[in-house]
Amino acid sequence: MSSIREIAKLAGVSPASVSIYLNDKKTSRVGAATKQRIDQAVKDLHYHKNIFASTLSLQESRIIGIIIPSKMPLFSNEYTNSLLSGVQSQLSNEGYSLLFFPSDARTSDEIVEQQIQRSTGCDGYILFSTGFCTQDHIEKNIMELQKTDKPFVTLNIPEMEQARLQVLIRDLEICSGTKYLLEKGHRNIALMLGRDGGMHARKLYHDHRSLLEHANVAFDPDTVVFGDYQAQRAYEQAKNLLTSFPHLTALNCMSDIMAAGAILAAKDMGLRIPEDISIMGRNNSLHARLSTPAITTIDLHIEDAGKSAAHLLLAAIDGSAVSQKILIPGTLIERDTVSTIA
Amino acid sequence: MSSIREIAKLAGVSPASVSIYLNDKKTSRVGAATKQRIDQAVKDLHYHKNIFASTLSLQESRIIGIIIPSKMPLFSNEYTNSLLSGVQSQLSNEGYSLLFFPSDARTSDEIVEQQIQRSTGCDGYILFSTGFCTQDHIEKNIMELQKTDKPFVTLNIPEMEQARLQVLIRDLEICSGTKYLLEKGHRNIALMLGRDGGMHARKLYHDHRSLLEHANVAFDPDTVVFGDYQAQRAYEQAKNLLTSFPHLTALNCMSDIMAAGAILAAKDMGLRIPEDISIMGRNNSLHARLSTPAITTIDLHIEDAGKSAAHLLLAAIDGSAVSQKILIPGTLIERDTVSTIA
DNA sequence: TTGTAGGCGTTATCAA
DNA sequence: TTGATAACGCCTACAA
Numbered sequence: 001m002s003s004i005r006e007i008a009k010l011a012g013v014s015p016a017s018v019s020i021y022l023n024d025k026k027t028s029r030v031g032a033a034t035k036q037r038i039d040q041a042v043k044d045l046h047y048h049k050n051i052f053a054s055t056l057s058l059q060e061s062r063i064i065g066i067i068i069p070s071k072m073p074l075f076s077n078e079y080t081n082s083l084l085s086g087v088q089s090q091l092s093n094e095g096y097s098l099l100f101f102p103s104d105a106r107t108s109d110e111i112v113e114q115q116i117q118r119s120t121g122c123d124g125y126i127l128f129s130t131g132f133c134t135q136d137h138i139e140k141n142i143m144e145l146q147k148t149d150k151p152f153v154t155l156n157i158p159e160m161e162q163a164r165l166q167v168l169i170r171d172l173e174i175c176s177g178t179k180y181l182l183e184k185g186h187r188n189i190a191l192m193l194g195r196d197g198g199m200h201a202r203k204l205y206h207d208h209r210s211l212l213e214h215a216n217v218a219f220d221p222d223t224v225v226f227g228d229y230q231a232q233r234a235y236e237q238a239k240n241l242l243t244s245f246p247h248l249t250a251l252n253c254m255s256d257i258m259a260a261g262a263i264l265a266a267k268d269m270g271l272r273i274p275e276d277i278s279i280m281g282r283n284n285s286l287h288a289r290l291s292t293p294a295i296t297t298i299d300l301h302i303e304d305a306g307k308s309a310a311h312l313l314l315a316a317i318d319g320s321a322v323s324q325k326i327l328i329p330g331t332l333i334e335r336d337t338v339s340t341i342a
Numbered sequence: 343m344s345s346i347r348e349i350a351k352l353a354g355v356s357p358a359s360v361s362i363y364l365n366d367k368k369t370s371r372v373g374a375a376t377k378q379r380i381d382q383a384v385k386d387l388h389y390h391k392n393i394f395a396s397t398l399s400l401q402e403s404r405i406i407g408i409i410i411p412s413k414m415p416l417f418s419n420e421y422t423n424s425l426l427s428g429v430q431s432q433l434s435n436e437g438y439s440l441l442f443f444p445s446d447a448r449t450s451d452e453i454v455e456q457q458i459q460r461s462t463g464c465d466g467y468i469l470f471s472t473g474f475c476t477q478d479h480i481e482k483n484i485m486e487l488q489k490t491d492k493p494f495v496t497l498n499i500p501e502m503e504q505a506r507l508q509v510l511i512r513d514l515e516i517c518s519g520t521k522y523l524l525e526k527g528h529r530n531i532a533l534m535l536g537r538d539g540g541m542h543a544r545k546l547y548h549d550h551r552s553l554l555e556h557a558n559v560a561f562d563p564d565t566v567v568f569g570d571y572q573a574q575r576a577y578e579q580a581k582n583l584l585t586s587f588p589h590l591t592a593l594n595c596m597s598d599i600m601a602a603g604a605i606l607a608a609k610d611m612g613l614r615i616p617e618d619i620s621i622m623g624r625n626n627s628l629h630a631r632l633s634t635p636a637i638t639t640i641d642l643h644i645e646d647a648g649k650s651a652a653h654l655l656l657a658a659i660d661g662s663a664v665s666q667k668i669l670i671p672g673t674l675i676e677r678d679t680v681s682t683i684a
Numbered sequence: 685t686t687g688t689a690g691g692c693g694t695t696a697t698c699a700a
Numbered sequence: 701t702t703g704a705t706a707a708c709g710c711c712t713a714c715a716a
Contacts, residue, residue, distance in 0.1 A: 003709055014687045019711055031685060046489040052397040052463040053709035056692045061394065062460075063441070073645075074434075075417065075427040085417040092416075092444035097460060099405070099441050102434035118439060121394040121693095147388040231632055260632040267634065290573055290602040292609065292634055303415075345693055356703045361695055373701060395693030398708045463709095687716075692709105700703080 002045040010041040022049065055121055063097045064313065065122035067115050067152075069108035069141060070130040074100060077229070078285055079255070079302065080128060083155060086306020087126060094314055096123075109137040109144075116144055124313045125152035131195035131229065133157075138199065151316035155309040158199050164323040165316055167309040169300050171330030172200045175207040176298060177252040177280040180332060182215050185341030186250040186278060189223070190241045192234060192262065193254050196226035204254060223248070227258065234261030242269060242277065249278060249341060256281035256288040259295050263337070274339035284333050293336035300330050344387040352383040364391065397463055405439045406655065407464035409457050409494075411450035411483060412472040416442060419571075420627055421597070421644065422470060425497060428648020429468060436656055438465075450474045454483040458490060466655045467494035473537035473571065475499075480541065493658035497651040500541050506665040507658055509651040511642050513672030514542045517549040518640060519594040519622040522674060524557050527683030528592040528620060531565070532583045534576060534604065535596050538568035546596060565590070569600065576603030584611060584619065591620060591683060598623035598630040601637050605679070616681035626675050635678035642672050 004022075008015040013034055021030040021038055030038070041047070055061040066084070068074060075081060088098055099122060101115035108130065119125070125145055129138065142162045145152045153165035158173060160166065181189050191208045193201040205224055212219045223245055227233040238251060238261065251266075253259040259281030263273060271277050273293055281288050284299035305328045315321035346364075350357040355376055363372040363380055372380075383389070397403040408426070410416060417423060430440055441464060443457035450472065461467070467487055471480065484504045487494045495507035500515060502508065523531050533550045535543040547566060554561045565587060569575040580593060580603065595601040601623030605615060613619050615635055623630050626641035647670045657663035 004711095005709080015710080016688080016712075017686060023711085029685070034685085046491075048459055048462040048490070050398075050462045050709055051460060052394045052403065053692090054711075055394040056392075056398055056694095057709080057711045059692070073427045073431040075423045075430060081417045081423055085415045088417060088442065089415040093446070095444050095446075097441055097443050099439055100430065101439050102437050104435070104437075117390055118393060120390040120392045148390070231628065257628065257632075264632065264634070286573065286599065287629065287632060290599075290606065290629060291632070292606070346695095347693080357693090358695080358704080359702065361693095365695085371701070376701085392693055395708090396695075398692090398710090399694040399696085401708070685716100688714085690713090691711090695707085697706085698704090700701105 002047045003050070004047075006045060007038065007041045007047050010045065011037040013038065061121050061123055062095060063099050063122050064091055064310075065099050065101065065115070065119040065125045066128070067101075067112055067125055067141070067145070068128045068130065069111045069137065070132055071106065071111065072130075078257070079283065080130070082302035083128065083306040086303035086308075087155075087310045088306075090307040090310035091314070096314075107137065108132045108134075109140045112137075112141040112144055116148060120148070122150065124150050124317050126309050126313060127152055127154045127157065129154070129157040129199065131198035131201070133199060134197055135199055151313060153309045153313045153316070156305060158203055159325070165312050165321065166324075167305050167312060167326045167328065169302070169305050169328050169330070171282070171298055171300055173203055173207070175204045175211060175252070176330060176332070177282060178208045178211045181250045181252060181278065181280060181338065182211065182217070184278070184338055187217050187341075188245070188248045189250045189252055190245065190248050191224045191252050192237060192241075192258055193224065193226050194229045201226060201254065208252070229255055229258065231257050231261035231264075234258035235265045238262035238265035239269065242266065242271070250280065250338070251277065252280045254282055256283045256285045256291075256295055256297055259297070259337070260287050260291055263291060263293075263295070274337050278338040280338060288333070288335070296335045296338040297333050298330045299333050301328050304328055344389045345392070346389075348387060349380065349383045349389050352387065353379040355380065403463050403465055404437060405441050405464050406433055406652075407441050407443065407457070407461040407467045408470070409443070409454055409467055409483070409487070410470045410472065411453045411479065412474055413448065413453065414472075420599070421625065422472070424644040425470065425648040428645035428650075429497075429652045430648075432649040432652035433656070438656075449479065450476075451479040451482045454479075455486055458486055462490070464492065466492050466659050468651050468655060469494055469496045469499065471496070471499040471541065473540035473543070475541060476539055477541055493655060495651045495655045495658070498647060500545060501667070507654050507663065508666075509647050509654065509668045509670065511644070511647050511670050511672070513624070513640055513642055515545055515549070517546045517553060517594070518672060518674070519624060520550045520553045523592045523594060523620065523622060523680065524553065524559070526620070526680055529559050529683075530587070530590045531592045531594055532587065532590050533566045533594050534579060534583075534600050535566065535568050536571045543568060543596065550594070571597055571600065573599050573603035573606075576600035577607045580604035580607035581611065584608065584613070592622065592680070593619065594622045596624055598625045598627045598637055598639055601639070601679070602629050602633055605633060605635075605637070616679050620680040622680060630675070630677070638677045638680040639675050640672045641675050643670050646670055
């Protein structure tokens with residue numbers, strides 16, 4: 001591992017000159033001939049600057065820590081991946097790297113604590129929420145992050161007093177699938193949610209219920225089920241719902257993948273979609289487009305949310321943003337799984 | 343940003359004692375009373391060890407660099423995500439972090455060069471291949487990686503002399519979808535590939551062709567198309583193929599998503615699957631399972647491949663692996679999109 | 685135009 | 701049981 005000193009020796013100059021030249025190729029601080037010798041030495045010794053040493057010296061790493069408080073394997077969830085994709089593309093544009101930390105903890109608050117332990121030196125953080133995060137844990141996570149004295153933005157986490165920089169995906173806070181189904185004349189709507197205890201699922205539950213009540217529709221708690229975001233589970237739950245509540249005319253699913261599972265269930269029961277049963281997804285993922293029938297869904301603009309978060313964080317790092325909330329609204333995508341009821 | 347020195351001062355001990363204690367809580371090198379004072383100081387000052395400084399001192403970062411030579415946004419491709427998921431879960435178990443680098447370069451060789459530039463200090467690398475990588479570029483990438491003097495493993499890259507540590511997904515080298523279709527009696531098989539120029543696509547092309555020739559089936563180059571791995575493109579290409587070559591009985595697609603696009607095309611043309619046309623996918627992704635009809639596909643065990651790569655890299659880092667090739671075989675998953683031809 | 689010296693935070697060696 | 705000191709590789713202020 002060749003160091004700047006070896007380059008200096010080989011080129012017959014001082015380490016300072018090498019450093020200055022390599023950080024600013026067109027500096028006038030170093031002569032043309034010297035520059036050439038340095039270039040040659042760099043080539044000969046396969047020199048690359050050690051980011052750890054330079055971070056230590058500059059007190060700036062150009063690395064962003066990604067905090068995802070989940071015990072599931074990373075990169076296995078379409079939703080989080082889209083968020084990450086947005087974050088990465090934006091950060092990459094500005095020359096920032098992304099760091100993902102290990103953790104062997106069980107609960108989401110311990111995971112975050114461990115990850116922060118291994119993260120000192122990052123220039124900032126993005127905190128994701130997951131189905132595992134309870135309100136308590138998130139508050140703890142935010143406090144933990146605040147102690148680092150580095151900027152951070154919360155992404156896709158329900159509104160929180162404590163967080164200064166937030167990007168919110170609005171449709172996770174209002175249950176607009178239910179709203180749409182009501183407009184289409186549906187009155188018997190089941191709701192299929194993600195993990196119980198997750199903040200999003202809870203919020204959706206609450207809003208679903210009040211939307212129904214505002215529309216003077218009786219609310220039956222048994223028509224709301226919590227799952228695990230997986231198609232298989234949704235398949236089983238949809239079957240149960242459709243047999244237990246035959247008067248149901250619509251299933252509002254928290255994700256397209258759950259909707260796809262529900263569609264399979266309905267088909268297997270000999271029901272036609274949308275004539276016999278309407279099914280809403282959420283996300284506008286590829287599954288929604290490729291399904292037959294194509295799934296009516298809500299585009300959450302997840303990637304944009306990721307980009308916004310990255311953008312906001314960079315602004316905070318260079319000091320131009322102090323406190324800000326960005327709301328990403330959803331867009332209804334009407335396809336073939338919802339019928340109108342007279 | 344409190345340092346070990348401030349902790350030492352507050353606790354009334356030397357930095358050395360603090361360091362030793364924090365790295366080994368039950369050391370006998372530090373007295374019990376001292377330990378307590380250190381713990382208190384750590385709490386009071388929100389101290390976390392600076393990984394950059396510690397890396398510099400230990401010459402070990404416990405960070406693995408992930409090199410993905412693509413200009414597409416990361417985390418937006420199901421295939422790569424599964425690979426990454428395997429890599430991350432395995433590495434996380436052993437306490438390693440993952441680092442993703444930025445790049446604004448255009449070609450895959452420049453991307454890798456830039457990324458390596460920003461990576462010195464990582465303990466090792468995993469090099470991914472992408473549809474953008476030509477043979478030339480990959481060779482250059484490997485050479486570049488070798489110069490770092492750190493271990494690296496190539497993942498999902500066709501066999502390469504130069505690389506010492508490799509994990510190969512076997513089915514990307516033999517076109518087993520075509521083999522299966524031949525066994526099922528098909529003789530008129532079109533092949534729908536990913537990006538032209540990509541090494542995998544080329545290899546598949548070659549093997550498809552020789553499988554046909556071995557079976558004494560005439561090969562028509564016009565029945566092979568290159569795409570972009572996207573469903574939309576596959577949809578259009580499938581329509582073209584099915585109109586231009588009405589005698590076709592099967593479409594072998596390089597990915598499930600392309601297969602899903604092809605299925606949509608066939609349906610739109612009024613063809614029944616698999617009675618009128620058989621369609622093979624590859625990957626055994628969620629799309630294959632959720633599609634109607636469910637797609638017959640080849641499970642590539644992508645996540646396992648990622649885990650193997652991580653495992654191999656860790657073995658190389660601790661010196662127990664020097665040179666090794668791991669082959670991940672594919673498994674045929676028979677579902678509902680391929681018929682038998684008498 | 686160039687070199688010297690000190691510091692970034694942590695760790696390891698050696699002496700007390 | 702503890703403390704002083706040098707080293708990891710880079711950067712920058714200051715001196716030449």
